[in-house]
Amino acid sequence: MEVKNIKHIGLVGGGLIGASFALAFSLGGFNAHIYTRSKKTLEASKEIIENSLDELIKYSVKKEDDKYEILNRISYTNDLYEAIKDSDYIQESLKEDYDIKRKVLADVEKIVSSEIPIGSSTSGLKASEISRDMKYPERFFVAHPWNPPHLIPLIELCKGEKTEDKYLCIAKELFEKINKTPIILEKEVFGFVGNRIQAAVFREVLNLVINGVVSMEDADKAVTFGPGIRWGIMGPSLILELGGGSEGIEGFMKNIGSSMELWLEDLADWNKLPISPEEIGKLTSQELKDRNKEIGNDRKSLGEYRTKMLIEFLRLHKKI
Numbered sequence: 632m633e634v635k636n637i638k639h640i641g642l643v644g645g646g647l648i649g650a651s652f653a654l655a656f657s658l659g660g661f662n663a664h665i666y667t668r669s670k671k672t673l674e675a676s677k678e679i680i681e682n683s684l685d686e687l688i689k690y691s692v693k694k695e696d697d698k699y700e701i702l703n704r705i706s707y708t709n710d711l712y713e714a715i716k717d718s719d720y721i722q723e724s725l726k727e728d729y730d731i732k733r734k735v736l737a738d739v740e741k742i743v744s745s746e747i748p749i750g751s752s753t754s755g756l757k758a759s760e761i762s763r764d765m766k767y768p769e770r771f772f773v774a775h776p777w778n779p780p781h782l783i784p785l786i787e788l789c790k791g792e793k794t795e796d797k798y799l800c801i802a803k804e805l806f807e808k809i810n811k812t813p814i815i816l817e818k819e820v821f822g823f824v825g826n827r828i829q830a831a832v833f834r835e836v837l838n839l840v841i842n843g844v845v846s847m848e849d850a851d852k853a854v855t856f857g858p859g860i861r862w863g864i865m866g867p868s869l870i871l872e873l874g875g876g877s878e879g880i881e882g883f884m885k886n887i888g889s890s891m892e893l894w895l896e897d898l899a900d901w902n903k904l905p906i907s908p909e910e911i912g913k914l915t916s917q918e919l920k921d922r923n924k925e926i927g928n929d930r931k932s933l934g935e936y937r938t939k940m941l942i943e944f945l946r947l948h949k950k951i
């Protein structure tokens with residue numbers, strides 16, 4: 632299988648992630664065929680895609696004239712066979728549940744040939760476990776997106792114990808072709824890369840807030856207008872390469888390394904939430920109330936602001 636021969640993408644599961652993936656593949660010129668299990672989920676899938684595309688048109692990423700061509704490359708069905716019979720690549724985005732994924736994958740394997748790569752959108756399940764009962768587990772791996780995949784570039788490709796490298800290489804090239812940024816994980820770890828980093832940062836945000844050092848609002852400002860705005864340009868290692876002046880990151884570590892060890896010793900190291908989800912929700916509601924409408928002060932306006940800013944940022948990175 633060569634990526635240049637891939638034309639049809641089968642989307643198994645068309646919820647939030649499957650639908651957005653279908654749009655991402657259609658935007659990249661591929662035919663995207665969505666399987667969902669009921670008429671209701673099929674309609675929901677259509678709605679997600681049409682609203683997301685309207686947003687892209689609103690922010691001039693796409694033209695109104697392109698709309699029907701993009702939509703026409705996407706098909707919807709409640710018949711798994713119809714959705715995937717011609718697939719050259721399959722993206723599974725079913726509910727986060729081993730039994731459901733395993734059961735549907737067994738049906739998928741009865742329809743497509745043993746050479747067709749299958750990526751899973753799972754956020755936290757292991758490729759080796761999902762593919763435990765598969766006949767051809769060597770073509771199965773995790774292809775973890777970030778929500779929504781038609782906008783966020785990162786795709787974390789993670790091997791299972793039996794995954795063959797050639798399938799990850801195909802997936803990498805395929806995602807690059809639709810202007811995503813795939814990375815490869817050589818070992819199975821919980822949370823892959825992005826979620827581990829996100830959890831580490833959020834743990835420290837909560838730690839500072841509950842210890843009375845800063846408000847949630849100021850901790851969020853610190854991330855957004857400090858390290859976060861720089862990390863959106865390049866990763867923490869390259870930022871520190873610049874932080875060390877003429878000696879680069881090596882100089883930075885020589886100069887600041889021992890101070891950093893003091894901070895590290897003082898950081899939170901708990902692995903259970905120290906306060907309840909309700910208490911965390913209250914802290915964030917307070918923060919939302921104090922914001923201006925134009926930068927989002929409820930969930931709806933916050934989401935709209937995030938999309939608008941994300942599109943500006945993706946334009947700078949030439950990712951849209």
Ligand SMILES: NC(=O)c1ccc[n+]([C@@H]2O[C@H](COP(=O)([O-])OP(=O)(O)OC[C@H]3O[C@@H](n4cnc5c(N)ncnc54)[C@H](O)[C@@H]3O)[C@@H](O)[C@H]2O)c1
Nearest residue numbers: 644645646647648668672724725726727752753754776778
């Ligand atoms: N939502 C996120 O932010 C996010 C981000 C990255 C990855 N993911 C992962 O993507 C996958 C899908 O998540 P989502 O947010 O799209 O969920 P969702 O609930 O929106 O969609 C799940 C899909 O699975 C289908 N489904 C549920 N039970 C089924 C069954 N018994 N048989 C067949 N189909 C069934 C639903 O009809 C729906 O199409 C999950 O593995 C999730 O961990 C989610």
